[in-house]
Amino acid sequence: MKLHIIHDQAADEPEITVVCREINDDVQRIVAAVNSVNCRLTGSKDGQTFIIQPSEVIYIDTADKKIFIYTRSEVYETQLRLYELEKQLPSSEFFRANKSCIAGIKHIRSVKADIDGRLLLTMDSGDKLWVSRQYAASFRKKIGM
């Protein structure tokens, strides 16, 4: 894969063009990486609003109809719906673990298959999340199993 970076003082903002014969996994990963650069989440805590980098997000969970973003040290509340967050976040780095949770793939410390087809994830924070049978198949596909 070739990478050309052209400095152009006239450019208003960075522009990326991908030239490829077909849109394969590598290309999709590039697109996801580019999208992740633009992606910023906002979450509130103690009445203040914070900008959160997607790479900091370990998982996003729902409790009492509220959505919370979990990072290594903080928990933020967001007004966005889970499906909206799912659309915003880079798909190569996040996946839907169950109806109420989105997990960050790079923050999974271990995965254990249960006899009922669910998966138990232990995240970097030590928190445990279940991947329901419904979403286990897409997770399998995503990690290339």
Add this chain to the structure above:
Amino acid sequence: MRKVQIIPSVAEIFTLSVIFISIFNAILRGNAEELSQISEIFALCGEGISLKALAEFLIVSVVTALVKYLWFSDRFFKNMLMPLRITFMLMSIFLIAGVACVVFHWFPWDMWQAWAGFIFSFLISTLLSFTIMMAESAIESRKYSLALTQYQDSNSSNGEEGDKNESRD
């Protein structure tokens, strides 16, 4: 949990039943005459399994597969916990096998030794099944760990390459 598919499940149960009975037939061949008096499974005196017994095994296999499908399908019990599903399935299979023993005269219903043997065999089979299931889960977990590590490595190395290229310029 793998989805229970009825026809492969019937084939699996039927094949295993026939294999086990064939092994028992071979082991108990010396007592075949005596056994043929008390069990229809050994009606051919150790020379094989009768067509009638095979048909009975097939019926039991079909019913067992349907029961497995019933307990493991989300269509009927959507939010049932797995231990509960397994318990109910085992109880159902125990009941089906027990009824089949009486209805098909696999052994005399008033013979306690036969019932003791039946319960013992059932417990051993259950234990074996659990062991196999646990081993399968452990293998599956290893596969997941491997695939996940590879995915995480490939994603992080992509990111690092990008960083390196950026810094070069």
